[in-house]
Amino acid sequence: MAILIGFLPAIFWGMGPVISKIFGGKPIQQLFGMTIGQVTIGLSVYLIYRPEIQLIDFLWCFIAGAAWSLAQLAQLTSFTKINVSTAMPISTGFQLIEIPLVGVIVWNEWSAAGSKLIGFASIAILIIGIVLSSFNEDKESKNSKNMISGIIILFFSSLGYTATATLPKIGNAGGVASVLPQTLGSFVMASFIIFFLSKKQDIQAFAKPTYKSIITGLFAGLGTLAYLTSMSMNGVATAFPMTQLNVVVATLGGILLLKERKTKKKNHYLQLLD
Numbered sequence: 591m592a593i594l595i596g597f598l599p600a601i602f603w604g605m606g607p608v609i610s611k612i613f614g615g616k617p618i619q620q621l622f623g624m625t626i627g628q629v630t631i632g633l634s635v636y637l638i639y640r641p642e643i644q645l646i647d648f649l650w651c652f653i654a655g656a657a658w659s660l661a662q663l664a665q666l667t668s669f670t671k672i673n674v675s676t677a678m679p680i681s682t683g684f685q686l687i688e689i690p691l692v693g694v695i696v697w698n699e700w701s702a703a704g705s706k707l708i709g710f711a712s713i714a715i716l717i718i719g720i721v722l723s724s725f726n727e728d729k730e731s732k733n734s735k736n737m738i739s740g741i742i743i744l745f746f747s748s749l750g751y752t753a754t755a756t757l758p759k760i761g762n763a764g765g766v767a768s769v770l771p772q773t774l775g776s777f778v779m780a781s782f783i784i785f786f787l788s789k790k791q792d793i794q795a796f797a798k799p800t801y802k803s804i805i806t807g808l809f810a811g812l813g814t815l816a817y818l819t820s821m822s823m824n825g826v827a828t829a830f831p832m833t834q835l836n837v838v839v840a841t842l843g844g845i846l847l848l849k850e851r852k853t854k855k856k857n858h859y860l861q862l863l864d
Contacts, residue, residue, distance in 0.1 A: 592823040595816055596832040602813030604839025607674045609806045610666060611848055615799020617666035618784050621659060623800040625773070625780040627807020628814065632773030635815060639766050647761030648771045654757035655775025661750025662776075663783065664743050671740035675844030680741060682837040683717050684748035685755075689830040692756045699825050713831060755830050758818060768818045773811060 693699040700709045784795045820829040
């Protein structure tokens with residue numbers, strides 16, 4: 591059961607970028623709508639299960655949610671530079687290096703030498719597959735300003751996702767108890783950002799793209815619930831790499847639903863990754 595739950599975030603989170611691209615709108619509008627959907631899931635989970643949580647655990651989860659909003663805004667911004675099927679493998683590659691390392695160094699997961707060997711070998715194989723899936727035969731495109739700026743944005747985005755994935759582990763809250771404070775944190779941060787930008791730029795907080803993105807947020811909220819549950823059952827170093835199968839879902843969604851162009855060689859690499 592723990593393994594099955596571990597795969598659910600990949601499905602929910604993998605479809606999120608594809609749906610966001612289909613719905614359109616500015617990145618902050620997409621983020622704001624998503625956090626509304628997420629906090630709806632968080633409140634529903636709380637009202638159903640009424641979990642208890644200590645204040646310090648609540649705060650760590652809240653901060654993790656706020657970090658998620660910053661990371662998600664950066665990732666949505668990267669989609670304006672490079673397409674989804676290119677951005678997601680790059681983002682995943684950064685996170686696959688950062689998050690398991692935090693789990694191993696901070697919490698001494700994979701404590702046995704054999705576990706470390708198998709774990710890092712598995713991550714290396716995943717990273718190779720991700721690099722191949724983001725291979726681009728058009729060298730001019732690869733070296734363009736959009737590609738470079740997109741990669742830089744994705745790197746900073748990955749740092750936020752790393753904080754989101756690891757900070758709840760500091761406390762002792764279970765998966766269900768962590769959902770409400772984390773989704774509240776993401777909603778508060780997104781609200782603050784869109785309020786600030788609405789004063790500086792001509793951006794409407796409540797517009798059609800925002801309402802559409804609530805659906806994306808419902809997917810993300812369910813993914814968060816599944817991840818937090820998996821993290822408490824499997825540990826960070828195991829739970830997180832399992833979620834990164836979302837790159838397969840997102841990349842294939844970009845190709846099949848968004849009609850993003852992929853060369854024959856790249857499609858072959860994607861088959862190897864699968």
